[in-house]
Amino acid sequence: MTAATDLLPPPPAFGAPVEQAPCPEVLQFLARRRSTPALTLQAPGPNAEEVAAMLRLAVRVPDHGKLAPWRFVLLPAEEKAAFAARLEALALARGETKAAAKLAKLKVPPFAVAVVARPRPHEIPEWEQILSAGAVATTLLFAAQAMGYGANWITDWYAYDAEARAILGLEPEERVAAFMLLGTPAEPPLERERPDSAALISTWRA
Numbered sequence: 001m002t003a004a005t006d007l008l009p010p011p012p013a014f015g016a017p018v019e020q021a022p023c024p025e026v027l028q029f030l031a032r033r034r035s036t037p038a039l040t041l042q043a044p045g046p047n048a049e050e051v052a053a054m055l056r057l058a059v060r061v062p063d064h065g066k067l068a069p070w071r072f073v074l075l076p077a078e079e080k081a082a083f084a085a086r087l088e089a090l091a092l093a094r095g096e097t098k099a100a101a102k103l104a105k106l107k108v109p110p111f112a113v114a115v116v117a118r119p120r121p122h123e124i125p126e127w128e129q130i131l132s133a134g135a136v137a138t139t140l141l142f143a144a145q146a147m148g149y150g151a152n153w154i155t156d157w158y159a160y161d162a163e164a165r166a167i168l169g170l171e172p173e174e175r176v177a178a179f180m181l182l183g184t185p186a187e188p189p190l191e192r193e194r195p196d197s198a199a200l201i202s203t204w205r206a
């Protein structure tokens with residue numbers, strides 16, 4: 001079987017013309033892709049080379065001002081277990097058993113990547129920097145799924161809690177855009193209800 005990373009072409013050289021051609025496979029993929037519930041993500045997860053490839057794709061996003069206002073924190077299985085244990089201790093010390101139970105989604109999958117937004121004071125509005133972090137997270141989700149892995153974008157309380165963010169190693173101005181949970185789907189995810197795009201559209205008129 002061809003490794004997912006073997007299918008990935010090298011990045012274009014800086015300044016090289018990048019031919020833009022229709023890509024029916026991408027349309028097929030976008031029409032059918034689906035996140036996998038975290039609790040059904042099992043081993044194997046992506047290896048280091050595959051994660052590096054996913055992240056190389058993830059940073060190819062629109063980014064006003066070329067600020068790259070994001071970074072990644074990798075949580076391989078062992079490190080993720082230790083991180084979850086620290087969060088569990090934090091929740092239990094506060095008597096928050098529901099919060100502790102919610103950690104199952106983080107504990108079960110074999111790999112996670114925290115996508116961190118790091119907006120900085122700049123003429124490019126913070127809003128746009130955070131939107132770019134969302135684009136990075138979405139592209140990471142899609143790249144993982146296109147490589148055949150199951151993926152689930154979650155946040156949950158530990159994305160917002162100041163102490164939990166410090167345990168992750170975030171600076172005060174940094175924010176978690178996503179905990180991207182990665183693994184192999186135990187079973188194909190079921191299609192969920194989707195919004196009717198037509199109902200969301202209007203045409204501006206003078």
Ligand SMILES: Cc1cc2nc3c(=O)[nH]c(=O)nc-3n(C[C@H](O)[C@H](O)[C@H](O)COP(=O)(O)O)c2cc1C
Nearest residue numbers: 033034035036037152153154155156157177178192
């Ligand atoms: C910013 C963000 C945070 C999310 N946080 C959670 C979460 O904490 N728990 C959860 O069950 N789903 C969360 N979701 C939703 C799932 O990632 C996603 O909507 C669902 O799995 C279906 O995704 P799909 O359209 O890719 O199939 C979040 C989505 C986004 C965009």
